Amino acid sequence: AIAGDLPWELSRITFGDERCVPPDDPESNFRMARETLLVPAAVPEKSIMRMRGEIDPQIAAREYEDQLDFLATRRGEQIYRHDLILLGLGDDGHTASLFPGTAALEESTQRVVANFVPKLDAWRLTFTLPLINQARHICFLVDGKKKGGIIERVLEGDPQFPASRVMDYRGVARPSWLWRRQKSLVSQFGRREVLPLHRQDARAPVVSKSCARSSSQVLRD
Secondary structure: OHHHHOOHHHOEEEOOEEEOOOOOOOOOHHHHHHHHHHOOOOOOHHHEOOOOOOOOHHHHHHHHHHHHHHHHHHOOOOOOOOOOEEEOOOOOOOEOOEOOOOHHHHOOOOOEEEEEEOOOOEEEEEEOHHHHOOOOOEEEEEEHHHHHHHHHHHHOOOOOOHHHHOOOOOOOOOOEEEEEEOOEEEEEEOEEEEEEOOHHHHHOOOOOOOHHHOEEEOOOO
16 A cells, blocks of 8 residues: 555666566566566556566666666766665675675676676676665665574674675665564664554655655565
């Protein structure tokens, strides 16, 4: 119901990473997002920018970066700045498809790359830190029951976990964290507090500062 209330026609949804598969493949992030959010919320097709996982990874990455650069130019920006980026967290501390020890994690200029992940023996398309860290708001949405231990280490800034390198565009503050722990929503904004899981609490991370120019990205671990 909350998703259906948002002005999707004035928003743009991007994808922070994608598996190199067709859009109707069971492993496709786009397929998952389409079935669980985009279709139920009646998001217009014109508001959705999917990564083309079905074509050559290098070409797909350049294509997506070009699309974001075009949007940045229209907004008078050097690099596209999302109003809101939602991130997940893997068991190894990866976020988007920035896995430990992979080349994309050290990328300093390109905003979208094709990243080979040896542990998966597969290519992924992913945003890089230079793009992610330009966002106006960044929020991790995590299952605290399953990943409580890894969350603590990331919050401590353990450099072996890629998620610990995510910070806001000023480089002075870490992103917001929201995770479920039993029947509570746990929030970390510099300090940790436990909040009852009420509708208004769940709504907060979804709505960006300026809905009229809202840009979100959808991904999964």
